[in-house]
Amino acid sequence: MEFPVFVSLLFLQLFLCSDVRADTPANCTYEDVRGTWLFSIGKGGNDNTINCSLDFQVVSKLKVQLLFPDVAVDSDGNVGFWTMIYNQGFEVQINGSKYFAFSAYTKSGKEVTSYCDKTLTGWSHEAAALKPSNWACYKGQKLSKVPPKKQSLRVFTYFFENRRFMPNYKFIDEINSAQQSWKAGVYADYSRMTMAQMMFRAGGPKKFDFPQAREVTEEDLLAAKALPKEFDWRNVGGKNYLSPVRNQGNCGSCYAFATMAMFESRIRVLTNNTQTPVLSTQDIVSCSEYSQGCDGGFAYLISKYAEDFGLVQEQCFPYMGHDAPCQEKKCVRQFGTGYHYVGGFYGACNEVLMRLELVNNGPIAVGFEVYNDFFNYKSGIYHHTGKVWTGNSSPPQSLKTDALHLQVGLSSRKVPGYWVNGQIQPIPAHQSCCIGRWIWSRSEDWGEVLDCEEQLG
Numbered sequence: 001m002e003f004p005v006f007v008s009l010l011f012l013q014l015f016l017c018s019d020v021r022a023d024t025p026a027n028c029t030y031e032d033v034r035g036t037w038l039f040s041i042g043k044g045g046n047d048n049t050i051n052c053s054l055d056f057q058v059v060s061k062l063k064v065q066l067l068f069p070d071v072a073v074d075s076d077g078n079v080g081f082w083t084m085i086y087n088q089g090f091e092v093q094i095n096g097s098k099y100f101a102f103s104a105y106t107k108s109g110k111e112v113t114s115y116c117d118k119t120l121t122g123w124s125h126e127a128a129a130l131k132p133s134n135w136a137c138y139k140g141q142k143l144s145k146v147p148p149k150k151q152s153l154r155v156f157t158y159f160f161e162n163r164r165f166m167p168n169y170k171f172i173d174e175i176n177s178a179q180q181s182w183k184a185g186v187y188a189d190y191s192r193m194t195m196a197q198m199m200f201r202a203g204g205p206k207k208f209d210f211p212q213a214r215e216v217t218e219e220d221l222l223a224a225k226a227l228p229k230e231f232d233w234r235n236v237g238g239k240n241y242l243s244p245v246r247n248q249g250n251c252g253s254c255y256a257f258a259t260m261a262m263f264e265s266r267i268r269v270l271t272n273n274t275q276t277p278v279l280s281t282q283d284i285v286s287c288s289e290y291s292q293g294c295d296g297g298f299a300y301l302i303s304k305y306a307e308d309f310g311l312v313q314e315q316c317f318p319y320m321g322h323d324a325p326c327q328e329k330k331c332v333r334q335f336g337t338g339y340h341y342v343g344g345f346y347g348a349c350n351e352v353l354m355r356l357e358l359v360n361n362g363p364i365a366v367g368f369e370v371y372n373d374f375f376n377y378k379s380g381i382y383h384h385t386g387k388v389w390t391g392n393s394s395p396p397q398s399l400k401t402d403a404l405h406l407q408v409g410l411s412s413r414k415v416p417g418y419w420v421n422g423q424i425q426p427i428p429a430h431q432s433c434c435i436g437r438w439i440w441s442r443s444e445d446w447g448e449v450l451d452c453e454e455q456l457g
């Protein structure tokens with residue numbers, strides 16, 4: 001029996017899970033991409049087994065203008081939509097078709113060059129809500145030149161990467177005396193790890209500055225007035241809508257765990273807990289060409305994968321925790337639809353829209369900026385203290401990392417610096433890609449990240 005679950009999936013992703021080895025190393029900004037593009041499109045009429053790694057013959061061209069903030073216009077005057085996916089590429093929907101490709105780059109040793117006026121070969125298909133047809137391969141070329149951007153892939157020196165992570169008691173004291181919202185402490189296990197391992201666990205070095213959050217409008221505020229002060233998907237009228245916590249192992253797959261956890265809980269919400277599937281994260285790691293396996297990926301693109309290719313259940317392709325070939329076992333695939341960023345497009349999110357989305361539709365996948373004070377997080381509502389490591393056993397202040405989480409509830413407890421300079425500060429309650437432990441943990445208590453050591457038992 002086929003039982004596609006029509007998941008109305010809306011979510012936010014402001015910061016993405018990346019890692020030391022990077023998602024793709026491309027680093028293209030909104031301003032680099034905005035402008036007029038020519039898409040060179042191959043023969044259509046294929047299904048989703050089309051292999052766009054192979055060369056293809058161009059049979060048609062599409063000229064499309066990508067305008068501020070999310071408006072696409074083609075040469076026939078059709079009006080559509082576009083969004084960046086972080087700094088990795090962009091998706092366009094226009095005239096009944098969708099186009100997604102990663103931005104072009106080359107890699108030579110540790111030197112990466114981004115060509116933001118070009119795409120790698122991407123995928124186009126019908127813009128259908130489920131199992132789109134009429135697949136083709138395409139490549140994009142922007143009509144105005146964007147200078148190639150060179151950068152070094154790794155931000156660590158060899159010396160730094162291999163240094164041991166040492167507990168910094170002075171730093172911990174500073175954090176604890178600066179505020180009462182959360183407690184810092186020492187994790188004994190961390191000192192067995194190198195700095196590079198720590199950064200990798202935390203999602204890798206931050207690569208990109210965030211867009212400004214969209215301004216909160218009167219309308220947003222009015223809509224948010226009706227929201228409850230306290231809300232938690234683990235207890236809505238006595239029912240828990242979250243799936244069990246899982247361990248992501250030593251693989252940069254938190255994007256897959258966050259997205260599957262979002263789907264799992266949204267399926268529970270939509271079906272009143274009558275369907276409680278656990279979805280395969282290994283299928284994402286091994287089979288999705290919209291992500292980079294254990295090297296990272298993006299919740300937006302995995303939600304697109306759910307619409308284009310469908311998801312399988314855990315038992316179909318159990319989690320291995322490392323890169324492995326895509327397994328061809330035939331299983332029922334379940335499809336999600338309606339993926340998008342909260343606020344509509346990348347950069348359009350704000351806290352009020354997140355709250356509305358969370359309560360009205362279910363848990364959302366949220367990016368989380370990991371500052372180095374978070375390495376010592378023990379309990380409480382985390383917020384960045386602005387405290388800086390001192391001493392030579394610690395990462396420099398400039399090292400920030402990204403990770404992805406699932407937000408499951410709301411709290412009325414105030415978090416200092418919740419939005420600062422348009423950047424979202426860590427969300428006061430979420431399922432967390434727990435740093436240094438590689439476990440998926442959920443807060444025991446509203447507003448708290450679970451104590452990692454306790455969870456491990």
Ligand SMILES: *[C@@H]1O[C@H](CO)[C@@H](O)[C@H](O)[C@H]1NC(C)=O
Binds near residue numbers: 051052053054
């Ligand atoms: C697509 O083609 C490339 C290049 O020939 C090949 O390496 C890859 O395995 C193919 N992918 C699939 C899914 O067949």
Ligand SMILES: *[C@@H]1O[C@H](CO)[C@@H](O)[C@H](O)[C@H]1NC(C)=O
Binds near residue numbers: 062075076096
């Ligand atoms: C829009 O779609 C129609 C129908 O498929 C097609 O005939 C037309 O050429 C398309 N317009 C552009 C600019 O590609």
Ligand SMILES: *[C@@H]1O[C@H](CO)[C@@H](O)[C@H](O)[C@H]1NC(C)=O
Binds near residue numbers: 208
């Ligand atoms: C990515 O590009 C932006 C803007 O061009 C730049 O500010 C940023 O430093 C780049 N990131 C890296 C890691 O080079």
Ligand SMILES: *[C@@H]1O[C@H](CO)[C@@H](O)[C@H](O)[C@H]1NC(C)=O
Binds near residue numbers: 272
């Ligand atoms: C949801 O399930 C509960 C049983 O767990 C049942 O009492 C309730 O009526 C159901 N609600 C709907 C809307 O079906």
